[in-house]
Amino acid sequence: QKEVEQDPGPLSVPEGAIVSLNCTYSNSAFQYFMWYRQYSRKGPELLMYTYSSGNKEDGRFTAQVDKSSKYISLFIRDSQPSDSATYLCAMGPQGGSEKLVFGKGTKLTVNP
Amino acid sequence: DTGVSQNPRHKITKRGQNVTFRCDPISEHNRLYWYRQTLGQGPEFLTYFQNEAQLEKSRLLSDRFSAERPKGSFSTLEIQRTEQGDSAMYLCASSPQTSTNEKLFFGSGTQLSVL
Numbered sequence: 001q002k003e004v005e006q007d008p009g010p011l012s013v014p015e016g017a018i019v020s021l022n023c024t025y026s027n028s029a030f031q032y033f034m035w036y037r038q039y040s041r042k043g044p045e046l047l048m049y050t051y052s053s054g055n056k057e058d059g060r061f062t063a064q065v066d067k068s069s070k071y072i073s074l075f076i077r078d079s080q081p082s083d084s085a086t087y088l089c090a091m092g093p094q095g096g097s098e099k100l101v102f103g104k105g106t107k108l109t110v111n112p
Numbered sequence: 113d114t115g116v117s118q119n120p121r122h123k124i125t126k127r128g129q130n131v132t133f134r135c136d137p138i139s140e141h142n143r144l145y146w147y148r149q150t151l152g153q154g155p156e157f158l159t160y161f162q163n164e165a166q167l168e169k170s171r172l173l174s175d176r177f178s179a180e181r182p183k184g185s186f187s188t189l190e191i192q193r194t195e196q197g198d199s200a201m202y203l204c205a206s207s208p209q210t211s212t213n214e215k216l217f218f219g220s221g222t223q224l225s226v227l
Contacts, residue, residue: 041220098145
């Protein structure tokens with residue numbers, strides 16, 4: 001079983017839709033959870049991070065963590081064409097390592 | 113603050129050649145990371161520097177790979193005797209001392225193609 005599982009999609013939605021992106025993980029030692037956005041031919045850009053179970057909201061984005069189920073989600077409300085990108089979940093740390101473990105990424109297209 | 117800068121953006125080389133990439137982190141960020149990303153995959157950790165000290169290396173970093181950060185500012189990643197399997201995007205990231213590694217600022221990467 002991979003440490004982090006993420007459905008690669010692709011996911012295509014109409015403008016204004018609510019988007020739900022998800023990852024599962026197997027390592028209960030992970031303490032913090034991130035979502036990165038990556039546009040084509042660019043490096044990942046940090047969107048949100050959270051340390052605890054529950055919800056964290058930032059504008060149109062909500063990150064949700066359920067440590068008991070080892071499941072994290074990112075919700076995007078009122079999706080825009082500019083949200084079209086690949087969304088990567090990431091988590092860490094592991095036993096003092098600086099390594100972040102990333103999912104494969106979900107490619108999202110928001111159609112005008 | 114101009115962000116993390118990586119050069120070159122693209123590199124095409126023949127198998128067996130050596131290549132070197134450069135990363136300039138955000139000023140005063142003392143933590144620097146190298147990751148590798150292949151098509152359809154998330155980034156994979158390669159190595160980590162705090163200032164000039166290389167404190168962690170992944171098992172992915174074979175002996176053909178070497179990274180340096182001589183003065184605690186820019187960093188270089190060298191691949192010797194390149195193989196076709198080395199073709200990937202090499203990403204550099206930095207973060208400030210006050211942060212743990214969840215707040216990484218990535219550069220746009222160097223895309224390596226080994227023919």
